[in-house]
Amino acid sequence: MTHPVDVAVGRRIRFRRWMIGLTQQQLAAEAGITFQQLQKYEQGANRVSASRLFELALALKVPIGFFFKDLEEDGIRLEDIILTKEACELLKAYHTLPEAVRSHFMGIAMSMTAGTEIE
Template sequence: MTHPVDVHVGKRIRQRRWLAGMTQQQLAEQVGIKFQQIQKYETGANRVSASRLWDIADALQVPVSFFFEGLSAREEAEAEAERIAVPGNLLNDKEALDLVRSYYAIPENQRRRLFELARVLSDVA
């Protein structure tokens, strides 16, 4: 049986990899392992050792602590997501992560205007 912390860390690896626009193969090559191992880490099937997590953090350009963010407040975040009608698995959705990556590629002044438009449209719906 997988440990919840291993599953959480794996999800954070996947999220960051998607946001970075990196494939499992590319990440595996940078870390020096097979892409199948990345698959196992991302599902929580295999635990990530401290040294391997360090290498993954370096390849994804985040601090090691990134992979543990939100772990202690998970229940609170899930309750908040339900309150605002956002699916709890939103960050596990590749399409949603692609949308976020595209959003942050827009220049900041245009991004703010797009955000305001989305806010107005969501209020109307």
């Protein structure tokens, strides 16, 4: 049975990989593992060792703490973060916009959610 922390770490690996535009094959090669192993990490099916997590953090250019962000103290109950491919693509597109356009886009998005509680 997969542990929720392993699933959360895997989601973070996948999220960051998408955000910087790497394929599974590219990241796996940088980390010195097979892409099948990376798939298992991203799905939370296999637990990532400390040394492997260190290598992945270097390849993804993030601090180790990035993988544990949003975990609650007990390590079991996790914040439910939307890390879908669509959400990642939206974030990537948003960050390519000029600052003025991003500001306008945020204004539109905020007005659309007015009165709607987002958890």
